[in-house]
Amino acid sequence: MAVERLQIHANFQPKKCGETSIVGDEDRISQLPDDILVNNILPLLSLKEAGRTSVLSSRWTNLWAHIPRLNFDAKSALHVIERHKYVEWMDSVIRSQEFLSLKEFNICYRIDKSSRKSVTRWLEFAFSGQLERLTLDFQENTTGTTYCFPEALLNRSTFVGFKSLKAIVFKSVSLSGGAIEFLLRNCQLLEQLVVHESETTTKLQVCGGSSLKLEHLEMVYCQGLKSLKVSAPRLTTLKVSRVKGLLLENVPMLVNVSVNFCDDNSVSIKHAFSVLACCIPQLQTLCLTLYNCRYGWIGPDEEIDEICELPVMPKLNKLVIEYIANGDESLVRLSALIRASPYLEEFLFHFKWCRIPRKDRKMKAATTIRSPHNHLKVFKFRGYYGCTNDVELLSYVLENCAVLEKIIIDPNDGIHPKEEYIPRKVIKQKLEPQVPQRIELVIL
Numbered sequence: 001m002a003v004e005r006l007q008i009h010a011n012f013q014p015k016k017c018g019e020t021s022i023v024g025d026e027d028r029i030s031q032l033p034d035d036i037l038v039n040n041i042l043p044l045l046s047l048k049e050a051g052r053t054s055v056l057s058s059r060w061t062n063l064w065a066h067i068p069r070l071n072f073d074a075k076s077a078l079h080v081i082e083r084h085k086y087v088e089w090m091d092s093v094i095r096s097q098e099f100l101s102l103k104e105f106n107i108c109y110r111i112d113k114s115s116r117k118s119v120t121r122w123l124e125f126a127f128s129g130q131l132e133r134l135t136l137d138f139q140e141n142t143t144g145t146t147y148c149f150p151e152a153l154l155n156r157s158t159f160v161g162f163k164s165l166k167a168i169v170f171k172s173v174s175l176s177g178g179a180i181e182f183l184l185r186n187c188q189l190l191e192q193l194v195v196h197e198s199e200t201t202t203k204l205q206v207c208g209g210s211s212l213k214l215e216h217l218e219m220v221y222c223q224g225l226k227s228l229k230v231s232a233p234r235l236t237t238l239k240v241s242r243v244k245g246l247l248l249e250n251v252p253m254l255v256n257v258s259v260n261f262c263d264d265n266s267v268s269i270k271h272a273f274s275v276l277a278c279c280i281p282q283l284q285t286l287c288l289t290l291y292n293c294r295y296g297w298i299g300p301d302e303e304i305d306e307i308c309e310l311p312v313m314p315k316l317n318k319l320v321i322e323y324i325a326n327g328d329e330s331l332v333r334l335s336a337l338i339r340a341s342p343y344l345e346e347f348l349f350h351f352k353w354c355r356i357p358r359k360d361r362k363m364k365a366a367t368t369i370r371s372p373h374n375h376l377k378v379f380k381f382r383g384y385y386g387c388t389n390d391v392e393l394l395s396y397v398l399e400n401c402a403v404l405e406k407i408i409i410d411p412n413d414g415i416h417p418k419e420e421y422i423p424r425k426v427i428k429q430k431l432e433p434q435v436p437q438r439i440e441l442v443i444l
Contacts, residue, residue, distance in 0.1 A: 383413030
């Protein structure tokens with residue numbers, strides 16, 4: 001990691017034992033150049049702490065107003081009175097300072113009805129400068145209040161902040177597809193666009209020629225989204241939770257894809273792969289969230305074999321599967337994804353049970369296809385409970401992956417309480433005799 005070299009003031013002298021750290025009328029840290037204080041030291045403090053430095057001396061007065069990043073982070077639970085005080089404090093910060101060098105503006109807050117107008121004022125302030133990164137994160141909201149992005153801001157030609165934006169993150173912010181398309185057209189430097197839980201986005205086209213610099217796109221849990229067309233020549237990462245209505249064109253650099261089927265659990269995996277067909281030959285990382293509690297994408301008889309008909313992914317080296325199911329499904333069917341990835345090196349599997357309590361149930365019939373794999377080195381199983389289907393998948397990996405170097409077992413599935421995890425000692429006793437000594441066994 002590169003280390004940034006600090007410039008030492010000419011008057012700086014090594015401190016001897018017993019001497020104070022004062023040079024003339026100023027302390028030594030005040031001798032540092034403004035860019036060091038503003039960009040390297042003040043950002044290490046919280047916003048309130050940075051503001052308090054103004055009382056240290058005239059040298060520090062309003063120096064904090066040049067901080068390049070403003071982070072208003074109040075995700076932790078605040079009582080109603082505390083929330084109002086926090087909003088008033090944020091208002092006072094913005095009113096009293098100019099922040100001429102502001103590059104990054106982040107709001108992470110549990111919004112309520114009384115603070116929506118304040119958020120809009122903060123946005124007006126942020127867009128008045130050369131902003132590069134904007135984050136509005138209201139996901140921790142428990143009040144039921146929705147913040148709608150004020151599209152009137154998009155029509156104000158006086159705002160120059162759009163032109164310099166490189167990253168936009170909207171979480172639990174409602175905005176239309178037209179508003180997003182406006183930002184894509186006018187933010188010519190935009191490289192990252194993240195939209196989570198937007199209730200009013202129904203149609204969206206993320207399209208552009210060589211001038212479109214977008215590299216990272218996320219459209220997740222936007223329940224009203226009916227169609228999404230993506231044509232972005234520089235896009236490398238795509239994360240979506242719907243494949244219905246998804247159309248991919250001209251994505252020659254797309255190598256990282258994450259698809260969450262929880263919004264689309266009636267869509268077959270075969271159809272999903274057909275949607276991704278244009279980028280499958282170049283994929284390097286694939287993340288799938290599969291939901292099999294009602295429809296059973298591999299459950300009905302007519303669909304049992306469809307997972308065995310997957311296209312080959314010749315460049316895939318990392319596969320992540322989050323599987324939410326009843327617990328009586330044969331996990332070995334998922335090995336078809338390994339067979340379809342001949343150069344896979346890392347396989348992370350996260351098993352979540354949607355039926356409680358967890359117990360060893362009679363599994364549905366499954367056909368195991370033996371297929372040696374010569375590149376898989378790391379296999380992680382999160383949510384391991386030691387049931388028959390767990391052991392079946394682990395056995396398949398051990399028997400077919402000839403160069404396996406490491407197995408990681410994590411009993412934490414992220415849903416059940418710790419008291420229900422299978423004890424680490426029990427896992428070790430059962431698995432150590434089965435795992436060859438050449439393979440490192442890690443139990444978390």
